Amino acid sequence: MRGDMVQRGQQVTRRARMWMSPGLGVKRWLLLFVVCTLVGAVGVLHFTWTGPLHFVATRWILWVNHLVSPEVMPLYTGGMALMVLSLLGALWSIMMLSRSVLRGTGTAPEQAVDLMYQRRHLARGPRIVAVGGGTGLSNLLSGLRVHTGNTTAIVAVSDDGGSSGRLRASLDMIAPGDLTDCYAALSDSPVMARLLLHRFERGDGIQGHTFGNLLLATLSEEEGGLSEAMLDIHEVLRIRGRVYPATTQPATLVARLNDGRTLRGESRFAAEMGEAQIQHVQLDPPALPALPEVLHAIREADQIVLGPGSLYTSIIPALLVPEIARELRASPAPLIYVASLMTEPGETDGLSLEDHVQAITRHLGRLPDCVLVNSAVPPRDVVARYAEGGAHLLNLTGATRELRGRAVVLPLLQPGQARHDPAALAQALLHAAPRRDQG
Incomplete structure (x- = not known):
């Protein structure tokens, strides 16, 4: 029992220190409260002593004097004791009022300081813009969310296969699949994150769809498009950061191959490329608009990250939106390309890391300032x-x-797997980014 009391005392002490930590915005208001209380006490004393209640003030003073023995301590200590007790009582009443308000909003009072500290800390994090799609981008976001609340994901939405492809064809909307993955990665609600990724295994019409895809489709229908529903989506899903589509209009990814063929729709690439390689990709229609929030995020970015993800179907499609490409070329923020761990069959067969970087430069018109490369080697059975x-x-x-x-070059692998470790990748991005030369 004594151990429990000690542990509880340590928790109280820790929370008290957190309340007083810099940047939380508490100390200044606490000081103002104390000053105002003291000034108010002086005002009450002046009013009662100089006004019609002079006799009341006299009785108060005499009553307090009776509580103090002049032989033991000065008479003014009685007034000091009353002042301290009243101030502590006022602070206690404010604390209890705050606890009642927090309980009314569904927040545990014991967690309030932790939540405030976390949000203030994250609010001061770097402004990172991450561009891409697929599991690589959502994996990166899950690592960044621990360090900053100022992450903006710009997601490619040209996927035309699976659940996304079916919803695109049925509702004439952008592909929601990669958006769903990113929302789940940045959601502050573990329950909501799990629900977003739930895939229905049965049911006519919904089999194969994820709950997140259906939710985005519903909001798009309700609001007349995902661009109008963005604020609702971020609020409902409790997103730590922002997730936006590269464009809000449906588009088809078109690839020109080195054997002269043209493939429309990224779902056809792996199945029909054969021995050919992609020379160039473009979106149809090419003149696609970008959300103003996306362009603003790029202008304000401290760092811009491309990938990790599929070169031609996740990263480059987001760079093909004209306004996004223009802002990326003009941005003074360092541009970092997170290199894929492996080539992707049916898309980047035979390409070297140099070829990946050249493809990005060719489509964007800007060379990455930094290329983050993994140095760890996966287990032999995984490589095989x-x-x-x-x-x-x-x-x-x-x-x-x-x-x-x-x-x-840094070790960025998850142990025993051939995928990036979110924590290691986030740390590498936060510490390894160079500053882009101005002018």
Whole structure:
């Protein structure tokens, strides 16, 4: 029992220190409250002593004097004791009022200081714009959310396969799948994050769809489009940061291959490319609008991250929106490309890391300032399994001196897997980013 009391005392002490921590916005108002209380006490004393209640003030003073023995301590200590007790009582009443208000809003009073500290800390985090799609982007966001609340994800929405493709065809909307993954990664509600990713395994019409995709489709229908529903989405899902589509209009990704063929729709790439390689991709229609919030986020960014994700179907499609490309080229923020761990069969077969960087530069019109490359090697059985499917590790083998000069090589793998570790990737981005030269 004594141990429980000690632990509880430590928790109270920790919370008290957190309340007094810099940047929480509490100390200034607490000081103002104390000053106003003291000034108010002086005002009451002056009014009663100089006004018609002079006799009342005299009786108060005499009553307090009776409580203090002049032989033991000065008479003024009685007034000081009353002043301290009244101030503590006022503070206690405010604390209890705050607890009642917090309970009324569904917030546990014991967690209030933790939530405030966390949000204030995250609000001072770097403004990071992450561009891409697929599981790579959502994986990155899950790592960044621990360090900053100022993350903006710009998500490619040209997917035309699976649940997203079916909703696109039925409702003439943008592909919601990658948006759903990003919302789940940044949601402050673990329950909501889990629900968003729930995929229906049965049911006519909904089999294969995720709850998140259906939710976005519903909000899009209700509001007349996802651009109008963005504020509602961020509020309902309790997003730590912002997630926006690269464009709010449906578009088809078109690839031109080195054998002269043209493929429409990214779902056809892996199935029909054969031995050919992609030379160029574009969106149809090409003149697609971007949300004003997206352009503002790029202008205000401290850092812009491309990837990780599929080169031609996740990263580059977001760069093909004209207004986004223009803002990215003009931004003074460092542009960081998170290199894929492996080539992707049916999309980047035979491409080196240098080829990936050149493809981004060719489509965007700006060379990444930094290329973040993984140095850890996955287990042999994992590498062998990927090799059977035609995927191979990407590294700096054969890279030019210029690329090596821009590369930051760090161990970024999740143990025993061939995927980026969210925590390691977030730390690398926060510490390894160079400053882009001005002018």
